[in-house]
Amino acid sequence: MEAYYRERATVYDEFYQVGRRKDDLVALGSWLVERARGGMILEVAAGTGYWTEVAAPVAKAITATDYNPETLAIAAQRRLGSHVTLTVADAYRLPKLPGTFDMGMAMLWWSHVQKQRRREFLRHFTSRLAPGALVLMLDQFYIDGVSSPISRKDEWDNFYTVRTLSNGAKYEIIKNYPSDEELIDTFSDVCDDIVVTRLREFWTISARVRR
């Protein structure tokens, strides 16, 4: 996962140029902007900063983190503003970060979290957010003939897919597609007010960290 996205960093944003995603991306942008207004946001797995850039004009402050400095270097080329800080960090082992966060954001990340680590990740992430903080995530669901084919399932029922980069390098990465029930079940551990929505290709979740 880490190596694949490091190697893919320079072409990652092609994902956002795919025509069939346009309507969903516009709707997701509005969904995020409505919720991010005034937020002091902690973002994990921010990648090249596509969603950071959407939230930046309305957020009070954003600390955007990613495991790979290569993806954050691309985020740094966006005009994010001085209220946005980019920091290298492992989402499972976040360092102490300055500031209080009343919002948490993890986009296109949940599908890459192993099922057996979902609760661990969510507990860790929400432990860095204020009680009552809004958690926002979005990701893709599986569409036959459109999504990259599932190469195998492991003993935890995690799905994998094989991705090939333009230099021919092949990576098998985890790519899970949770049901609404699975999402609600996992988030119920630490969150209330859970709302899941589905668009054409993406799902969203918003939830409040339990007080």
Ligand SMILES: C[S@@+](CC[C@H](N)C(=O)[O-])C[C@H]1O[C@@H](n2cnc3c(N)ncnc32)[C@H](O)[C@@H]1O
């Ligand atoms: C599918 S990309 C999503 C990027 C961005 N959030 C977006 O929506 O465009 C997944 C990101 O997770 C990052 N990543 C992989 N493993 C990570 C880890 N352990 N901690 C933090 N980020 C990680 C990758 O570097 C990559 O940028």
